[in-house]
Amino acid sequence: MGIFYFFFLMLLASSFMCLYRIGRGPSAPDRTVAVDILGIVVVGFCALLSVMTKKDFYLNIALAWSLLSFIGTIALAKHLQGRRFDE
Amino acid sequence: MSNAVGLSMITLGILFNFFGCVGLVRLPDIYNRLQASTKCVTLGTSLVLMGVVFMNGFCSISMKAILCMIFILVTSPTAAHAISKGAYLSGVELWEGSVVDQYKAHVKEEER
Amino acid sequence: MRIITLFIFSFVTWCLLVWPYNGASGTLDMQIIIFGVLASALVTWLFHEILITHPHKWYDIKRYFWILCYLPVFAFYCIKANIDVVYRVLHPKMPIRPGIVKVKTTLKSDSALTALANSITLTPGTLTVDITENGYLYIHWINVESEDVERASEIIVKKFEALLRRIFE
Numbered sequence: 001m002g003i004f005y006f007f008f009l010m011l012l013a014s015s016f017m018c019l020y021r022i023g024r025g026p027s028a029p030d031r032t033v034a035v036d037i038l039g040i041v042v043v044g045f046c047a048l049l050s051v052m053t054k055k056d057f058y059l060n061i062a063l064a065w066s067l068l069s070f071i072g073t074i075a076l077a078k079h080l081q082g083r084r085f086d087e
Numbered sequence: 088m089s090n091a092v093g094l095s096m097i098t099l100g101i102l103f104n105f106f107g108c109v110g111l112v113r114l115p116d117i118y119n120r121l122q123a124s125t126k127c128v129t130l131g132t133s134l135v136l137m138g139v140v141f142m143n144g145f146c147s148i149s150m151k152a153i154l155c156m157i158f159i160l161v162t163s164p165t166a167a168h169a170i171s172k173g174a175y176l177s178g179v180e181l182w183e184g185s186v187v188d189q190y191k192a193h194v195k196e197e198e199r
Numbered sequence: 200m201r202i203i204t205l206f207i208f209s210f211v212t213w214c215l216l217v218w219p220y221n222g223a224s225g226t227l228d229m230q231i232i233i234f235g236v237l238a239s240a241l242v243t244w245l246f247h248e249i250l251i252t253h254p255h256k257w258y259d260i261k262r263y264f265w266i267l268c269y270l271p272v273f274a275f276y277c278i279k280a281n282i283d284v285v286y287r288v289l290h291p292k293m294p295i296r297p298g299i300v301k302v303k304t305t306l307k308s309d310s311a312l313t314a315l316a317n318s319i320t321l322t323p324g325t326l327t328v329d330i331t332e333n334g335y336l337y338i339h340w341i342n343v344e345s346e347d348v349e350r351a352s353e354i355i356v357k358k359f360e361a362l363l364r365r366i367f368e
Contacts, residue, residue, distance in 0.1 A: 003094065010101045014108035021111050021120075029117050029174035036166050037111060037124045040159065044104060044132045047139050047155075048097070050148055059139075059151035066155060070162040073170065080173030103281055110288040118339045119297055122326045123284045129321065130281050150218040164320035164327075165313075171328045171339065187298035187346050190328060190337045 004052055011048070015041050032076045039069025093141035100134030103127045116182035117174050125167040132159055201254040202247050208257075209239040252309075256367075265365040272362065273318060280323040287341065298343040299328060302336050302352040306360065311367035318359050325355055 018041065021034035046062035107127025114120045136156040140149040181188055213235040256262065287295060306312055316327040316336065324341040331337075338355060345351050 003098075007097065007101050010105050014104050017108040017112050027117065027174075027179055029170060029177065029179055030120070032170055032173075033117065033121050033124065034111065036163075036170065037108065037128050040128050040132050040163060041104060041108075043155065043159065044100070044135045047132075047135050047152065050152075051097075051139050051142055054143075054148075056146075056148045056151060059148060059155060063151065063155050063158065066158055066162065070166055073166040077166070077169035077173040080170070080177045082176065103285070106285045106288055110284060113288055113293070114295070115293075116297075118326065118328075119295060119341060122324070122339065122341055123288055125326070126277075126280050126284050126321060130277055147218045150215045154212070154215055160321075161317065164317040167320055168316060168327050171326060175328060181299070182297060185297045185299075186343045187300060189301045189346075190299040193301075193329070193331070193337065 001052070004048065007048055008045075011041060011045055029080060032073065032080065035076070036069065036073045039065060039073070042069075089141050089144070093138040096134050096138035096141060100131040100138065103131035103134065107131060117179055118171060118181065121167050121171055125163060129159060129163040201251045202243055204254045204257050205247050205251050206239050206243045209242045210235060213239060262366050265362060269362045269366060272358070273321075276318075276322040276358070280321060283323045294342070296342050297339065298346075299337055299339050300343060300346060300351045301348055302338055302356050303348055304334055304336060304352070304356050304360065306364060306368065307334075308368055311363050314363055314367060315356070315359060318363075319355060 015038060018034045018038040022031050022038070025031045025034060043062045043066050046058045046065065050056060050058035050062075104127065107124045110123030110127065111120050114123055133156050136152040136159075139152045143149050143152075175190065175194070217231050217235070251257070287293060304312070304315060306315055312330055316330060319325050319327050319336070319338065326339040326341075327336055328339050329337045336356070338351075340351075340355075344354060
């Protein structure tokens with residue numbers, strides 16, 4: 001089980017780099033990219049938790065999280081293109 | 088045996104995730120960042136889910152992991168494509184070291 | 200026809216989501232099956248006009264065989280792309296030469312173009328920025344090797360086109 005703490009440490013470092021880009025990003029698209037990547041990293045967190053605890057509901061969280069992250073990213077991208085959300 | 092295969096796949100995936108995020112911090116402009124992070128984080132998370140499948144065998148966790156993997160492999164490049172088009176249309180310039188930009192002519196023609 | 204296809208597709212997805220109650224132990228839980236039928240019917244009623252455009256393609260066995268052939272090719276290029284990105288990111292001087300080039304494709308249908316754009320995004324050094332109506336793709340290339348349309352198409356698009364045409368057209 002010790003190796004799982006190493007995995008969580010690496011993923012935590014990745015998400016802090018995403019947070020750095022969200023905070024420092026010079027333009028709005030940079031922040032959008034970082035939010036998208038952070039969503040996928042969280043899916044990795046949920047998968048590791050489901051292995052550690054042998055429970056399957058963490059993967060339900062992962063599925064719902066990836067869906068919502070995708071929809072949010074598409075909405076932000078449409079906003080960047082200067083169009084309405086229902087086009 | 089399958090436990091060892093699963094653990095090595097998870098390790099590889101986590102390393103790819105990490106290097107993708109290093110690329111997100113290091114590279115100079117948004118298009119390069121988008122390339123590095125999308126490729127690495129998509130394959131990294133897919134490898135983690137694949138390792139979950141190998142470690143659990145044939146049960147409910149594996150089915151959900153496979154569905155999640157297919158979903159990520161389909162949606163992540165689509166989101167990257169939408170963001171890059173949005174970034175170009177909202178006026179983010181390419182990095183100054185860029186060699187060629189053949190998209191500018193197309194955008195000008197569309198505006199006319 | 201398209202109603203039946205979409206119903207089968209959504210019901211199979213539902214069965215995968217609720218797997219251990221459904222067939223693994225030999226007993227069928229009626230409550231979950233009935234709710235799955237209701238949910239699939241709702242999805243079919245709402246979305247059958249936009250989700251499935253050519254239902255006869257879903258019953259062609261040869262296409263599934265070509266998907267099986269396509270997966271190893273895709274996995275190989277995907278892993279190569281990741282090693283390439285790790286090399287470029289960890290190199291202290293960052294050997295990148297980015298630019299946006301224009302390539303031509305001969306694929307026509309919407310699903311084939313989507314699959315081609317997604318494959319290009321996940322393979323070494325390329326990212327699809329836009330697709331035009333008349334078969335041109337604009338591609339951000341992290342290490343531009345050629346600015347000519349024909350040569351760039353040969354390098355980027357050609358390795359997927361033949362397989363994708365067999366799968367989607």
